[in-house]
Amino acid sequence: MFKFLALIIGLCLYGSACAPLTHNDPLLSKIIELVDHEQIKCLASVIWHEARGEKLEGQIAVAETVSSRISNPKYPKTICTVAFQPHQFSKLKVIKYDDNTFLVANRFLSGYYRPVVGEPTHYHAVWITPVWAKSRNMTRLARVGNHIFYREK
Numbered sequence: 001m002f003k004f005l006a007l008i009i010g011l012c013l014y015g016s017a018c019a020p021l022t023h024n025d026p027l028l029s030k031i032i033e034l035v036d037h038e039q040i041k042c043l044a045s046v047i048w049h050e051a052r053g054e055k056l057e058g059q060i061a062v063a064e065t066v067s068s069r070i071s072n073p074k075y076p077k078t079i080c081t082v083a084f085q086p087h088q089f090s091k092l093k094v095i096k097y098d099d100n101t102f103l104v105a106n107r108f109l110s111g112y113y114r115p116v117v118g119e120p121t122h123y124h125a126v127w128i129t130p131v132w133a134k135s136r137n138m139t140r141l142a143r144v145g146n147h148i149f150y151r152e153k
Contacts, residue, residue: 039080044104
């Protein structure tokens, strides 16, 4: 949703289709200003609670999961409501993040990173196998670090 927002803003400001933004694009800072700061903090908090010990790819994959849920009609439409849905992100009880996870969240929402997994809606740690992971309604997408990512069919 936020990557779409970035594209639309680019179309509106430039008047025609624009290339993906790079980290030194002046338009990027304008888009970041438009993204609700609370939503960035909520995404940073999901990353901190769920993947702070992972490499960058693992942190991006977790952010992708939140983003994929927002664009799925089965889930709420904001990062914070997705993040704090009961029984969804096992460790998330309060907003807590550090400079690194805030930066990853901010860059993810601005379209700075390329997708790692490709629209996952679920994941779990490799050392557990939740009941839902065995469901015929799930397609396993990838293992990234210590997490396995899935998409609902």
